[in-house]
Structures are given as structure tokens and as C-alpha cells.
Amino acid sequence: MNNNVLIIGSGIAGMDASLMLSRAGKKVFLVEKLSLIGGKIIKNEESFPNLDCSTCLIAPIQQDILQDKNIEVMTVSTVQKVEGTAGNFKVKIFKKARYVNMQDCLGCGMCYPPCPVSQINEWEENLMEKKAVYVPTAGSLPNVPVIDADKCLRLNGTEECNKCAEACMFGAIDFTEKDEEIEVEVGSIIVATGFDTLDVSEMENLGYGKISGVYTALEFERLFSSNGPTEGKLTLRDSKKSPESIAIIHCVGRDDVGYCSSVCCTYSAKHAHFLKHKLPNAKIYNFYNDICLPDKTYQKFHEKIKGHATEFIFQADRNKMNIIQKGAKIEVSYIDKKDIKNSVLVDMVILANAMVPANSSTELYETLGIETDKYGFVASQTFRIGSVATSKPGIFVAGCAEGPKDIQSSVIQAEAAVAQILSKN
Amino acid sequence: MSDKIGIYVCECGPNIASRVHIDKIMEDLAKLEDFKDKELVIKNHKLLCSVDGKKFLEDEINENGFSHLVLAACSPRDHDTTFINVCKKTKLNPYMYRIINIREQCAWVYSDKDVATEKAVRYIHAGMNRVLYQKPLNETELDSNPDVLVIGGGTTGIEAALSSAGENRKIFLIEKEENLGDLTSKLKELLPRQGSNLNVLKQRISDVQNNKNIRIFTNTELESIVGFLGNFEIVLKNKKSDETTELLVGAVVMANGAELQNPQELTDFNFQNDDNVFTAQEVEEMFSQSDKLTLRNGNEPKSVALVHCVGRKDLGYCSKICCNYLQKIAHYINEQSNNIEITEFYKHLCLPNKEDQEYHQKITDKVNFVRITDISLCGTELNLTKINGENSTLKPDMVILATGIIPAKDNPKFAKMLKVDLDERGFFNEAHLKKDPISTNTDGVFIAGTTKGPAGISESILQAQACAGKILTQLIPGQKIIPEVMVSEILEAYCRGCKTCLDVCGFGAIYFDEDKGVSIVNEAICRGCGNCVGSCPSGSIRTKYFTNPQLYQEVKEALR
Amino acid sequence: MNKGIKLEGEIRKSILDFFEKTLSNNTFDAVLMPMMVPSEDSYAWILVKDKNLLKDAEPIVPIMPINAAKALKRYTRIGDGKFKIAALMKPCEIRATIELVKLNQIKLDDVTLFSYDCVGALPMQDFIAEPQKKGTLFDKLLKEQIYNSDETKPVCQICDKFSNCASDLHFAFENGNVVLISNSEKGDKTVTKMKFSPNIDLKNWQNNIDALATDKKKNRAETFELVKKMAEGFDNLSETFALCINCHNCSSVCPICYCRKCYFDSAVAKPNSDVKMMRAKQRGGIALPLDKIMFHTGRMAHMSLSCVSCGLCSDACPVNIPVAQIFSYVASQTQKTFDYVAGENAGDALPMKEYKLDEMGELGEMVKKAEVQESHNE
16 A cells, blocks of 8 residues: 555645645655646735735745655646556656756756747736746746747757757756656545636626736736736736726626635735735725625725725626726726616726636546536535545545635645545555 | 864855855955954855755865854755755754855845945855854754544534544543534534535544544543643543543644624614524524424414624624525525515625535525615514615514624633634634644644634534644654754743743743742743743843844844 | 721821731731831831831831832742731832732732822932931921922922822821721721721812822923933933943842843843944944943833832932933833833733734834824924
8 A cells, every 4th residue: 555645736735735744754746737836826926814925925835845855846747647546546647848957957047038939928827928948937936947849949840049058057958858757656646736717708798808908817916916027017918007097896707607716805805905005096996796705804804905995886786797998998887786887987907707627627637537516626525524535535635626715725625635645544 | 172164155056156256255254354263164166055065065064074164155045954954964063054145135136246245255254253153952852642632522523533543643532511512413404515414423423432542521621731742731620520630642622613692792683582583593403303493482484584694793704604504594494385485684695615606596586685784673673774775674574693603702711721822803813824724823732613713514624634634744653753943041040030931922832930930941842933032121031043142243243 | 989097196106006006916927117227327128027126117218228119029029928918118119019010029919018198208318418307307298298399309209109009008198197098808808807997088188189199290291391301312311321330220229120130231231342343443432331321221121111210210320310200201101102001000911921913013103103203303
């Protein structure tokens, strides 16, 4: 019987479980599909309710993970195949080549400027560009770049470009690196693949993608971050000016997905606070329907911040929100508390869009052979109440992979998963 | 033995080397006036934290037999641990070394190379001054007891006990009442998303009673507790027989639950005991016992109003479970008879679990949902203001109130005994709301369930398991505990016994010796935060790795 | 309102008679009271067991040779004390005792505290120079119940807390009568043991005291305006403490400065020669010994939250710096900041022991406001 554990996803849940298991002397394989660890929290400069700096919160954890001798971190890696049963899983992991040697590379960043290829940076919510050789964001850990083989001129066969290798003092660039298939044997698996947000570009009434001043919540987080596309200056896409009036729309896509995402009311209040902080004279309108504050500390936070917004406007029908360009402004129309159609003109709209299962997780769950619920999240509690076991014995779930939740609930599930793994031993 | 100081300047590749003059730094350090009588070895290296670099450092320390070591490199957050671990492989005590940040604090913040160089020299010089005042510190190992005390025999406590019990780990579960169990035994049904029927919870009670690694004490309370993670001495007292039991455990799980607010204490809700006004809990009990909703006179009501958020204004927080259980009660009533008119008055619907919205929508065509901004009750007459501003009155046959969850009355008593904080509402406070939600500021004491805030059944169970996860990974049978080394100590000769430090210590790490009249630090619990050092009026307390002379030496050079 | 018990005789005699009876009937095992010293120019605190010695005691003394709280501390700090003692002291000494209780230096389990209406104390140096003349003057103040004499110490002149306080029993003086008032359960027990029945109305006395206190408060506010100029700002402090000879007498006599080794006397506060030379280089020259002002501001930081304005520090200063007035002023400001009054009630927690997360936020706001104010003024 194997005591090793495979953890898929290096967000807060995955990292917390890894460190706990390592402390108990277990070997952990931490598989992450991106080139950096840390999950979604690091996209926020500050997280509610005490607005602590996410880097300060997460960086020590990331450091511990990277220095822990029991945890083997595999970035740019995905799980390809799982065979066996609880206590004896054989897992095939596909590890993409970084083309950069992780031992030699210092993270000095000298290889980025000379690279002739530019591409869109998805981690930065498509708000800025990156080169073919890049780290997703300043402060990424591990601080080692990755080269996208399909974009790199040399690796995709276009020309014999060598500029990054020439700029590197340590000879860390290695174009001969190959993708690998690694097989590991583990006794248990924790699925901690997190979430993504609803793609609202198809929702006609929201204007996202057509009206440049309409942003999603994650785009706004990046806009606000000092290590983000505008270095925290909050300038709009087209005009490069800061907005004078902003509408924050709660519950976007809630009825399309069929559930409340439980964190948006709190983070939308946080957004109002951010806006007030950077743009003290701006008018801020929060359009809400139900206010969901499911933790003992959220109401106090919400009440404190409510004063920062110019107005909290009740929308009686969250599906009748309509956003159109009106000249230089954006018109937000809604059904007000008296059931009458009303509207407001603003420069910027932030959509608090619903949390959905992580992209490409459907394939992963099929590979793992675990059941999902009707929303695509991992189904848990299938045996009894309060369980993070999935439909397959030996495989557990933690965090937003199971459903929308806040940070502490993700951590609690991760710690519960660790308990369920260890107490079987 | 004379001092021999090793000073190594890391280039950090181009990160430091391209922004300062490494050679000049080394030259200037060799020329320092106040070190001209000391033996110095000054070298540089391209990358000390690399595998090569660490080996180089290890060899250098072994060959030279340094008494002190100063590394000029990056931020301690990055590699302090790395180099402590290198020292541990040599004869040099790891606390005789100091890392100086010439990267984030010198190289990376100045565009002028000369300025950065000068600052780096001063910083390193300051570190060299400091390191001479450092003393070797040695880690100790303490035996630890892996057993656990669980306080509270409800769903949460039972889950914590079952998840942590094992061959090598005994659980002592105490319950102040006659029987195990809690309010869940008074429910008619669980919510559909809670996955199973109530028997599962009842089964857990039998499981815990039949587990040979769990010892149950009913009618029992905690009399006293002294100690720290791995070493708690507890005394239990049986309320009925007055018998006491002394036990040794390694960890404690607080699972003493919470209470429900009494709506008659609220100024907006005025009703008498014989009015047809019930709390949701009373209604749930009614259904579980007789499976029928009746008025006080035994008849079936024709109209029922369910009121959300009762008392929430005063409490200042959402009790999280009420919107869901009111839907359940609406289902019960509708099943009983669809002639009963049901109205729900709510301000916001809190449906945070993924299955909640669907469950709510199942009842929307059977219940009249009215969104309000304000409501008050007199007898069974409700006066309310709707969201559109209209005032309205309703006098249904029966009113059902969802009251708030409030902290258990004995929380302050436990908080004092366990030296754990309560938050401003009176619930137990977590060590860190997000990162460490079921630990407390006292190592070894964990909290789960409604004792730390409103929570549903699944969450409470998960929290209990999370506590078990912490215990299973922190308290391993047979494994020794290595307490923090950079702790505070009190100089007995200077201590006047004023006890200010005791009150200021957030970890309960200081105790008072009545005979000597002085305070003493328990080094096994102390985390070295330094609060006591600042509060001591006579300066009798110091932290072992951050003494005044050490800090003074560093600061004086930096400010020269 | 409480009622009092009338004691027969003039002030000195009635109080001594009272304590003699308590020793006779074992209400107390000993009494802590001042007695004149053989050279007749000062007084010492004696723990009197033999009631016959009481006739030589002086319950109400014209000076404060040491703070009575210090004397009491010597008795109660360590040891279980199975003996009941009575201690008679001035209201400010009671306040100092209360503060020392909070600092765990005095245990009051077996101590019954007595206070009295205080006309003030005379400056030590004045008394020692002419003990008989000053003794007579003091008797006059006491007999005529003059509470605002300018012969008393400056801090006494501005003291509005000269009457009832946190003691267990209080001797009130009214129209030449002595009335004993009980303030606590312990006091009540004594009254019962002495078989007294309180029947004297205290309203007139209280009104009189209140009126006097109001006057003194005004005096205090006016005086503090003047003291402010001596105490605020480094330049003012330097000038005020220019004469200071670093004898540290002020801290030696202060009841609140109870540390075994004062921080400022320890090695930590004495930097070595290269540091001193460095400072000399920076400023051109330094005064030796170093850190004179630092000692005083440091002492303010350490004890002003518990300062009870007893005035011993001024008495002890050999170069007559008005230390007491300055510290009393600073203490009034620091205590106000934390909404705390030293010595009122043993149940009030010391500000240092009650750290609230929000507090620092308030102070931060105060600092911000002050900075804005300053920049306005500039």
C-alpha cells in the first residue's frame, strides 16, 4: 500500500494539503498545469475581509512548498491517465518542456526583452502581452520562465532564433528539452483544480467584448494590481484615462449557471473600496439583488465599505440588466425596486461573473473516473454528509473544484481531505 | 578562542552584481577600522543558494572553523532557512550566522551603483557588528503525547473524535449533559444536499460509543488545563459525582457549539408565550415528533408567515443556515397540506452552496416570497416595509421566526482556561481567518463547528475533520516536538513580578512563580513575538535572537 | 448616601484613640503610621504593634518623607501575611497604593486602608530648615481646615483629589469634628467590630469638599498652562532640566518606580565609547553623562500612566527642578489619552495590560489629526 499522495492543482487548497502531508512525512506530487504555483488568490492584490495583501499571505506558503523536500512540484504538467485503486494508483503525468533549466535559471529576466515574439497574456486576463519566453506575471513562483513552443520562432521551425539563449548568463535556456511522460505511484489523490469564471462574451445584454469599458471581475483585479497591466493606475482599455463613474454588477450569470457563487457580494464591496481608494472622486454604483454574506465577518466588512460606494442600487430582476454604449458613456438599464425600468450612465462596468468549474477539468475528471454534479463540479458527499470523498475511493476533492466557496472553506476542505487520507492509514 | 568571521557576498547572478561594485564592497569590508584586529575571511560567490553555492559554503565553514558567519545576499524570506540548514550540516551553530539583504534593500532600489555599493557596505558592516553579539542557541526535543481531548459531544465533537482516533491515539470526549448528541436529533429531515438521511448522524453516535480508542465522559466539564502542544495536563470533573479525573493529552478540540437567540429579547418582536409565534427550531421539533404543524389549540393553521433574519440587525452577522432551513420547513408545510398559505418575509436570500438555489426554486411557486427592508411583530401581526417602499400588515394564523445563532454562554470561561481569544461577537477566534481557519493562537487548541461562528452540519463536520487533519499531521505518535528556539527569556534578578507581560502575551506562554514573585517564560510555548519585551517596565525580558545590544549594534551602524 | 461616625476629641487625639481601641480589641494586629524621628526634623513610618507606642505617633504629618505606599509595599509584597494591619495615609499615597496593587507589588488582603481630608504637605526642604516653625504652621492649617495654602507643595496646591478616595475608611473633618466614613465591605467590617453605628449626615461636608475641589481644579488648569511651556518640546525640556545632575533621586523616591534595576541605570542604556564619539562627531559635541533628557522622557513613558501626583520627586530633587509639576502635567495628558485615571479603583485595568487592536487605530487618527493641525499652524 502506497503512502504517496498526488495533488492536482497548486492553489491554496492544494498547497495547504501538500504542506500538511509533507509534515506528516508523506511524499507529495503536486501537479500544476500552469507554469506558476499559487492559484487564483495571487490574481488579487488584496483579499477580503481583512484586505490583507495576497502576496504576503501566499508567498511564504509558496516558498515553503518550493523548498520542501517531500513535495515534488511539477509545473506545466497535466494528469493523463490513472489506473488502479485506492492505495495503489498508477498515474501518468504529461510534463511539458519549459526549455529552461530550473536549476540553472535565476529568474533575472534578461531573456524577455530580446525575444521578437509577442503574444497575449491570458494570466493577465488578456489585458497585456508577453513574449514567447515569459513568466505569467511579476513575482511568479517558481521564478523561472517557460517558452511556448508553438509561438517560439525557433521551436516552431520558423527560423534559427537564439536571442534568449544569448542573453542568458547561465546557459539556462535549453532548446533540446523534451516533453516528458512521468509515471508515479500514489495511494491517494486530491483534486484541487479550482475554478474559472463564466465566459460572458456570448451574453448579448452585457456588452462584454463589444463595449471596451465593460470588464469582468478578474480583469478588474488585474487592472487594480500594482504588478498588473496598468501597474495599478486603473486606466481604461481604449481611452487610457481613469473612469469617473463605475457600475459594479452583482449576480452576473447567476441564473444561467443556476447557483450563487457566494463570494461575489463580498468582493464587489472590496472592488468599491479599491475604486474609492484610487479614484476618490469617482461615482460608484453597486447593482445588487440578494446580498450573500455567509461568514461572521463579512457583514461588518460589507457595512464598512458600503459607505464608500455612491449608491447601492437594488435590481429587482437580475436577468433584466442591459448594458449598451451610449455615445462616450455606457448606459446600464435595470428594473428598480419599484419595478420600473431605470438607468445610469457610467464610464466603466465591472461584471461579477459566476464561478464555474476550471477549464479543461471535464476531461480531467473523466480521466480520473470521478462523478461530477450537474454543474460540472466534482460531486462529493456521495457517501455521507460532510465528506470530501469523490465517487471513487481514494480520490478526494478540495476547494472550488467542488463548488464556489471562499478561501477559508477551501482550506478547511483541504485539511479535511488530509484527515480522510491519513485516518485510513 | 578568538573570533574568526566569514563574510560571503553573493552576486545572485546579475541581480546583485550588475547593480553594485562587488569588488569595492569586499575591499571596503577588509579595511574596516573596528574589525582590523579580527580575523576575517571575505569572499564572493556567483550564487550561494544554488546546489554548488551551498556546497561551497559548507566546505568553507568546515575548513575555516568560523566562529561567526555573515552572508550578504537576498531577502531572509527567500533563503534564511536555506542557509540555516547549511550551517546545521557544519559545526557552526546556525544562530551564529546572519543574512544581510543587499539585494531587495540595496541593489534593487538604487539606480546609482555607487550609492547602492556604499549602502551595501554599511549594511554588511552593521551585520558584522551584530553577529558578534549573537550567542549559540540549541534546539531541544520534547516528548509529546498524541492523545486528544474533545470538548463537546455533539455532531462536531463526535466527528473530531472519530476522525482522529487510532491505535496509537486515544480520544477523550467530554459532554456536559447526560447524553451525547445535539439539536440535529430534533430534526425531521436533512436538506437534500446533505446527502443522506438522519440515521447517518445517529449512527455516528453509536460509532463513537463502540470505538475502543475513544473514552466518553458525560455529565463532565473541564476543570482545569495547563500546558502546551503535546503536553497538556487536564483535570475533568463529573458534575453529578464530583469525581475528578486527571489526564495527559497533546491537543484539544473545542466543539462546544452555540445557542439560538431568544426572540422575546428583541425590541421589534413582541409576543406572549401563548401566541402562535414559534421559533423555527420549535417547529422542526413539532414536525419530528408528531409530523404535523398545529397551532397551540391543536388546529391546523390556514396561513403561516416565515420570517428571515430575526435579530440580525443587532447581531451584525448572517447566521447562514436559516434561509435554507426555512425552505425545508416550507416544504414540510406544503407537504402537509397545499391549502396552507405560506408567506416568506426576507431581506436577502443567502444561498451559498451550489445546490441551494435549485432547492429554493422548487418552492417558489408554492410560497409567496416578499422582499422587505424592515419588519416588526406584535402578537401574530406583522408590520413591514417592502423593498418598493410600501408599508404593509399581515396577520397570519401562525408566525415562524428564524432566530440568529449566538455564541455559547461558556465560551468566555473556556477562552480564559485555554488562553484562546474570542472575537468581538464572542465566538472563538481563528489563528488566521483565511489561512488557518480551525487553529487558534494557542498551539494545540483547535476549534470546529458553531463555536467559531454560524455553520451548517456539513461545514461543522468538515471543520472537525480539518482539526483531525491538523492533529494527525502535527502530533505524530512517537515523534518529538522541537519548540521554537528564538524565544523570550526573563531575567529573574530584574523581574519585579508586576505581571504586565502575562497579560500581554497572546500565547499564554508566561506563568507566575508565586514563591519567588517573578514571571517565567515557558519556552515550549513562546513564539518569540516580542510583545512582552516591549511591555516590561523594568527591561527584564529579552528575546534570545533579537537582544537590545544586537539590534543596537545593527542600527547604530546603519544610522551613522 | 453613607452616614458617618462621630469620633470624640480633636483631630490627632480622636484618631489615635480610635487606633488604640482597634489594637486593644484585636480589630487590627498592627497599625502603620508615621512617627517623629529623634532629631525632630522629620518623620518615619512605623508598623506599631504595641498600642502604648501610639501616643507618640503622628497620624497627620506635615511632610511626606517617603510615599506610604512604599512603606506598605515593603510589608506586603512577598509572604502570605496572616496579620491584619491598618495603614493610615494621605489620599495620594492611597492612590499610589492602588496602582502598586495593579502592578502586583502590594497585596491588600489583610490590609485595611485609612485616609483623611488632606490639607497638603509642606515642601521637605522648607520643613527641615525650620521644623518647629513649619510644624506650627501646619497645625494651624489643619485646625483651620485651610485647603489651599500656598505654603504647601506646588502639586498639593493644585490637587483636587484631596478628600475621599479608594481607601476602606476615611476620616472626614468638618467644623472641628472628626467623622469616620466607611467606603467598602472591609470598612464596614471594621465599623461593626468597633460596635459603631453610623448616624452623621455627610451632605454638608460633601458639598464643602466639592466646592473646594472645583476651586482647586481651576487652579490646576491654570497652572498646567504655565507648566505646558516648560514641558512641551525638546528645547523647553532641555531648558527646564538644564540644572539636572543625574542623581536619579526622583526615580528612587517615586512609588511607581519600583524596578529592581532601572533600565536607565543598566548597561543597555550606557553605550560604549565609539558610539559616544560617533554622536560627538555628528553633533559637534555631546554632554557627558549622556541621555539626561532621555532619562526623564523615558521615565515619563514608563510611569506616567500610573503617576498619582504625590510630589515626592520635587521634594527629592537637590537642584529644585519642578519635576512633580511637569510629570503631573504629562501624566494628565497620557492618562487622558487612554481614558484612564491612576489610583481611582483597583478594578480598573492598567492601559498597558489592555491592548485592543482598535486602539492603535485611534491613536493613528489622533497623530494624523495632530499632523494636519501642525501643518495648518505652520
